Amino acid sequence: MSSPSLINPSRPPVFCPGCSHENIVKALDRAFVNLGLAGDQICIVSDIGCSGLFDTFFNTHAVHGLHGRALTYAAGIKMCRPELKVVVTLGDGGIGIGGAHFLAACKRNLDLTLIIMNNFNFGMTGGQHSVTTPKDSRVSTSFLNQIEKPLSVGEVAAAAGAPFVYVCSAYDKDFSRILEAAIKFEGFSVVEVKEICPGRFTKWNKLTPKMLEEAAQSSSFRGLVMGNERAEYGRAYRDYLTSLSPINRPDGIKAQFEPIETKRYEVLILGAAGQHAVTAGEVLALAAMSAGLRVTQKNEYDITVLRGPSIAEVIFSGEEIHYTGIKSPNVVIAVAQEGIDRRRSVFKALSADSLIICDRGLELPDSKADLLEVDFKSLGVKKSQRAFAGLAVMAAMNRGITMDMLRFAIDRRYDSEKIRKEMHDMMKTLSQRVIKGGG
Amino acid sequence: MSTVFWEGNEAIAWGAVDAGCRFFAGYPITPATTILHTMLRVLPPNGGIVMQGEDEIASIGFCIGASMAGYKAMTATSGPGISLYSENISFAIACEIPLVIVDVQRLGPSTGSATRGADGDIQFLRWANTGGFPTIVLCPSTVADCYSLTIHAFNLAEIFRCPVFIASNKEIGMTRETVDLDKLERPDVIDRKEPPEGQPYMPFRVAPYEQVPYFLPVGAKGRLSRFTSSTHGEDGYITTNPDFIEKQNRRLEEKLAKAVGEFTFYDYLQAIDSDTLVISYGITARSAIEAARALESLGRPVSLLILKTLWPVPEDLIRRKARDYKRIAVVEMNMGLYLREIQRVLCRDDIISITKMNGTLITPEEIMEVLSK
Numbered sequence: 001m002s003s004p005s006l007i008n009p010s011r012p013p014v015f016c017p018g019c020s021h022e023n024i025v026k027a028l029d030r031a032f033v034n035l036g037l038a039g040d041q042i043c044i045v046s047d048i049g050c051s052g053l054f055d056t057f058f059n060t061h062a063v064h065g066l067h068g069r070a071l072t073y074a075a076g077i078k079m080c081r082p083e084l085k086v087v088v089t090l091g092d093g094g095i096g097i098g099g100a101h102f103l104a105a106c107k108r109n110l111d112l113t114l115i116i117m118n119n120f121n122f123g124m125t126g127g128q129h130s131v132t133t134p135k136d137s138r139v140s141t142s143f144l145n146q147i148e149k150p151l152s153v154g155e156v157a158a159a160a161g162a163p164f165v166y167v168c169s170a171y172d173k174d175f176s177r178i179l180e181a182a183i184k185f186e187g188f189s190v191v192e193v194k195e196i197c198p199g200r201f202t203k204w205n206k207l208t209p210k211m212l213e214e215a216a217q218s219s220s221f222r223g224l225v226m227g228n229e230r231a232e233y234g235r236a237y238r239d240y241l242t243s244l245s246p247i248n249r250p251d252g253i254k255a256q257f258e259p260i261e262t263k264r265y266e267v268l269i270l271g272a273a274g275q276h277a278v279t280a281g282e283v284l285a286l287a288a289m290s291a292g293l294r295v296t297q298k299n300e301y302d303i304t305v306l307r308g309p310s311i312a313e314v315i316f317s318g319e320e321i322h323y324t325g326i327k328s329p330n331v332v333i334a335v336a337q338e339g340i341d342r343r344r345s346v347f348k349a350l351s352a353d354s355l356i357i358c359d360r361g362l363e364l365p366d367s368k369a370d371l372l373e374v375d376f377k378s379l380g381v382k383k384s385q386r387a388f389a390g391l392a393v394m395a396a397m398n399r400g401i402t403m404d405m406l407r408f409a410i411d412r413r414y415d416s417e418k419i420r421k422e423m424h425d426m427m428k429t430l431s432q433r434v435i436k437g438g439g
Numbered sequence: 440m441s442t443v444f445w446e447g448n449e450a451i452a453w454g455a456v457d458a459g460c461r462f463f464a465g466y467p468i469t470p471a472t473t474i475l476h477t478m479l480r481v482l483p484p485n486g487g488i489v490m491q492g493e494d495e496i497a498s499i500g501f502c503i504g505a506s507m508a509g510y511k512a513m514t515a516t517s518g519p520g521i522s523l524y525s526e527n528i529s530f531a532i533a534c535e536i537p538l539v540i541v542d543v544q545r546l547g548p549s550t551g552s553a554t555r556g557a558d559g560d561i562q563f564l565r566w567a568n569t570g571g572f573p574t575i576v577l578c579p580s581t582v583a584d585c586y587s588l589t590i591h592a593f594n595l596a597e598i599f600r601c602p603v604f605i606a607s608n609k610e611i612g613m614t615r616e617t618v619d620l621d622k623l624e625r626p627d628v629i630d631r632k633e634p635p636e637g638q639p640y641m642p643f644r645v646a647p648y649e650q651v652p653y654f655l656p657v658g659a660k661g662r663l664s665r666f667t668s669s670t671h672g673e674d675g676y677i678t679t680n681p682d683f684i685e686k687q688n689r690r691l692e693e694k695l696a697k698a699v700g701e702f703t704f705y706d707y708l709q710a711i712d713s714d715t716l717v718i719s720y721g722i723t724a725r726s727a728i729e730a731a732r733a734l735e736s737l738g739r740p741v742s743l744l745i746l747k748t749l750w751p752v753p754e755d756l757i758r759r760k761a762r763d764y765k766r767i768a769v770v771e772m773n774m775g776l777y778l779r780e781i782q783r784v785l786c787r788d789d790i791i792s793i794t795k796m797n798g799t800l801i802t803p804e805e806i807m808e809v810l811s812k
Contacts, residue, residue: 076504081658252441
């Protein structure tokens, strides 16, 4: 199985005399030919620097992007076009600046072939040190390489999970076979090619093809990495997708009850993390929606889970709601001190028509509002249920919403029959003991 | 009326799905994270791909790769992520890669406040690219806008082959509100144009009287696609020809700057006998509506222009609407970032600026107080 050369005759490689990159162009073409690949079956994604010239030498699909980012474009392409052979060319510079992408690609194991052209320095920009420059080399960046430890690309790749790592020199007699094996490998394959940069590096440092070849031959990375073999990412991703069923946009709620009123109505739920204040806000919103009202909800909570305040602001109205901030709440449900303390200033804004439903034992700032103190604990309402219990009290008092609306919202919000029943029972208890029993 | 209770971020996700988005990648950041979560919930079950990048740079890089491969793609972040997107935004502009980028803005500068809103990135989105090329920035005021502007954003990205931004805000992205599905604007979906068969493909050649080249995806059969971040000729190879480079760069500028009339989205609420025009955008426009209503009831009517296309600046619209007003005010949730555009377009230095940047909404009362003077 072989195909014609994919070398682009109108763009011949132009490298400094003696540059190893020339060998890579030839070997890569031979590998494509031996694998029987046509140009439209391949995409070359090149980085920046001399390795960034590679997309122009071949008649294949080609992308030349930004420094260090080649692996990211390649990943997007491969996920969408799994049938393509995607080959990424990167220098030692690209491994440094794109380090996070290199590690992630090793870890992810998407079927890409990464050729790292390691010539131990930044060639194109004038011989600065890179992440692979040996400590004793002379570079254009003075002593800076001498006080750092060079990176072993193969070891990093293997440690990060690459299942195929090959360290060789551009003078390996089987070089094109190595590239062939890497391209054929289903998974992320890394080939580090040790090279000579005659324009810069070997001007100041003694390095011969023989020295490179000896160094490469002593490497233990010769392809498959034991312990890193696993399913290719794209295949695993697509396999997982087959287990999912399509999802449709949710159906809307149609009005089924008459609203108690259509004027702007504001409810503030002041709780603590873990009290489901935000979910209670959503249930309240669904209740109002069942009466054809428009609703907005904003929440406030700290980044900590199970600690700190948790606050929901719900506004409903028969008209469009423009300003979404709370001005003077009609109802405040206060079930935790953390929530109250975070919003102390709101209590001043409460009018005599406002109602505060407050758990017994909490300390409230002064206000003109009516206060209904409820001993939720003695009624058997758990702390985590008290924000919701506040809604039940609201509904039982016909403030903003009715019991019917709240029952609708519960059934809409929760699929579990058990939870629905628990909540309906709580509504019943609270309406009997708090309202009819006189608070 | 049939309503759902969506936050802006959720509406953006559904808008993307309905626009034909098949690829999303993002990196967690408040207040944009729920776009990642919603896309992950709805896109893969419907055959799309969602990835979490190792950082923001990878996320937008994946999207660029996916778009080059022919998939409609979107990414979402907040201001700090836009900083990291910057180099790839330039790449997408240079290579004319369709892409939707959502910025759910939060209070800056820098890390700022993750859970507080602002509209502080609106100049950044325009100028974050090297070379200073124009971008399209759409700005929702409501959750319903989030849905329909996302579809428009995809369409514009496809038509003009460019990145299109949605400048959302924590105060819309993470605020839930009822959306009437029966009244939701659902623009027709538009796709990028593939080159006619049987001709050699030149990736950056435009047909006569056209401003946008045909798009051949990476992976196309029989013809080869090329993208390069380097200054390129029609063939997608590096060029040093100053005449062509000038022509190409003019085209990148003009394909958007001259076309803004085709995508100038706005609301104009005209009050009778008003001498004042209030210009606003985003969540703040809603406080302005409430202020305008209250002022009208006090016998001091003001008209309102709510911009939903911020970039390129819809200059014709602004000039046309502002013509008949003695007083112009700009209300915005930053330090006066769009004021400078209005001053420039109207050549006026007497424009009233109402601003706030402390993480809280500008209230209707604050607007009224200034306008009552």
